[in-house]
Amino acid sequence: MSGTTLTDWLRSRDDEALAAVLRARPDLATPRPADTAVLATRATTRASVARAAEGLDTFTLAVLDALLAAGADQAPVPVADLTARLGATPAQVAAAVERMRSLALAWGPDDAVALPPAAREAAGPAAALGRPKPDLDGVDVPGLLAGLPEDERKVLDALAGSRPVGRTRDAAEVLPLERARTPIQRLLARGLLTRVDAETVELPAQVGAALRGTLAGGSAVSAEEPALRTTHRKVALVDSTAGGAALELVRRTEALIRLWSAEPAPVLKSGGLGVRDVKRVAKATELPENEAVLLVEVAVAASLVADSESASSPEWVPTQHADLWLAGGPANRWSTLAAAWLDLPRLPGLGGLRDAKDKILAPLSDDLRRPIAPVERLRVLDVLAALPPGTAVTDPDDVAALLAWRAPRRGGRLRDEVVRWALAEATTLGVVALGALSGPGRVLVAEGAAAAAKRMTDALPEPVDHVLVQADLTVVAPGPLEPHLAALIDEVADVESAGSATVYRVSETSIRRALDAGRSAADLHELFKTRSKTPVPQSLEYLVDDVARRHGRLRGGSTTSFLRCDDPALIAEVLANPVAAGAQLRRIAPTVLVSPLPLLEILDDLRAAGFAPVAEGTDGEVVDLRAAGRRVQAPARALRRAVARTPGPEQLLDMVQAMRAGDRAADSRRGRAVSARPSGAAGTADTLALLQEAARAGRRVWIGLVDAHGVASQRVVAPTRVGGGILEGTDPDSDDLRRFPLHRITSAALVEEG
Known part of the structure; x- marks a missing residue:
């Protein structure tokens, strides 16, 4: 049965269908195809073909x-022949x-569907089929x-998988079924295996296809995707839980x-973050180690932390960008972190695990880099985004099973773990809460970080302007504090x-920390009172007064440094303390000590x-000499946003129009022709003369072009x-200029x- 070629079939499709092919298979659009034959x-x-089959x-x-x-892949076949083989309905197969x-992986009408020859080669070992057996x-x-x-x-399942x-000694000869003793001999007798030579058998294509249409247990492959328990x-x-x-x-x-x-963490010689530093982060942030790994990975991805790259x-040192982040509101700070995670080309879940050589995979190292990670992460969120708001998935394994059914060739051995x-x-980032995609998470996936920050503002509880001081010297904030009040409470x-x-x-x-920062006892009393x-x-008032009474009785300055006190007895006590020798203190007056060391x-x-x-x-006023913390310049590459390479709808339609023009040019009958010569001038003059002649005579011309990217095309x-x-x-055709x-x-x- 003869059929149409892929080129002719593509030419017969409408513009929207061709644009859909380019959108679904972006590798076909780069560089721009000159015509449908190139496509x-x-x-x-x-x-x-292999890339498209993965989806x-x-x-x-x-x-x-x-x-x-x-x-x-050799000759077109009717779709009706597949229904019995697959045990599915005609509508499902169609x-x-x-x-x-x-996807342009198949073409032609239902009674003559064709595949490209590469489909068999690109299918891989698991999808390879033997030669058809005419007897079947x-x-x-x-x-x-x-x-x-x-x-x-x-035996058949092993060959089909x-x-x-296969190689076997049982293929020496084909015996009648009543004399066959081994499974191989019986299958040869039944005609379900083909003997190639005395030591080789082959699974016929018809048997392989039938086995691929069933699971190992014998149940038919479902044409419907697995259901989610919700x-x-x-x-x-x-939303409040996400907030x-x-x-x-x-x-x-x-x-x-x-x-x-x-205290910055050192960068390992092999790159990344050491086990001890992961434990230190986990302790400081009160997180399990796996969540601490996620925290540092996201912080680096958001350009809040970077490798100082010291020789x-x-x-690992906070960047100047961290100071800008700290000055923002909670919703904006969250959106920065969530967007960084969504685009993170790494798998934080690998941190701390061991590879095939029993080597620990260090967080922040190249061992965790997986460029496909953002795509897989988005596939998971898209499953939740397709559910109505508030619908939660009760078991993550259901999502893994669904995505495995949708694309069984993707993900590798970590496919389900990645989900x-x-x-x-x-869930840790608030993109998902209670098993459902949160409102801010839904906006993050659909509209981006800026819109998600606005949505998160609505999800966060209103800032409070008060606290509850308890008799046990605890202060309870019944909600997120206003930024100014939060800074004051953090200080004291x-x-x-x-x-x-x-x-x-x-x-x-x-x-004492608050007093060191320049607060007075009166300031602290006023803070708690108001x-x-x-x-x-x-008890709190007494504690503040007691600490303040002893605080600041010694005053320091620079001589390089000096200490002064109105009480000579205290000066004498300091000089008598062993610390005086290490600090190289000496008395220059009954109430003044000096030292050559920094204050x-x-x-x-x-x-x-x-x-x-x-x-x-x-x-004479108290000053705060505490270091503000080290900072490094954020890497420019980290702050740069990824540029989307997928062409937009208008670009795709423009490509389709260019291909149509290329088709018309290829089909045109050409007469007298000129082309540019290597020397340039003469050829250009000839081309110019021919074009001017065509303009005067009102005739159409075929022209060959090369665009700024070196891609050749042709037009009439x-x-x-x-x-x-x-x-x-x-x-x-369109009369467009x-x-x-x-x-x-x-x-x-x-x-x-004509």
């Missing part, structure tokens, strides 16, 4: 195998064939398979920045537990010895004006009319 050639290459679902792959078994047509044409092969003994079925050719959650509950997770993510990222500002001792990791990470208290209500602990150390909705306990170093030594000194400025135009380095002409630079025209020919 057809690219679409039938082994690499392109086929399980049932469509079974249909592809059945077409190959019927020899559709839908699968139409899916392949939409028209035979109910699935019926024969249904009654086979278990040992014979195992790998290469269709439950319904209140949308408000999902809580977002606040926790932001808080822990702040803790990471503070940790590495004060001697490189370290579980993606869902767990999305330490976080004890976080959640929807954050609990802070006030201690002597935290009060911002607490509960009475301030006397900050002396103050740290005195505090460690139990004293409570402070630094003072030239005006009706020249209207030639001059100024430009050819102006109309498209014969086109302009072509003369230096891009490589050849031209008059079109013979």
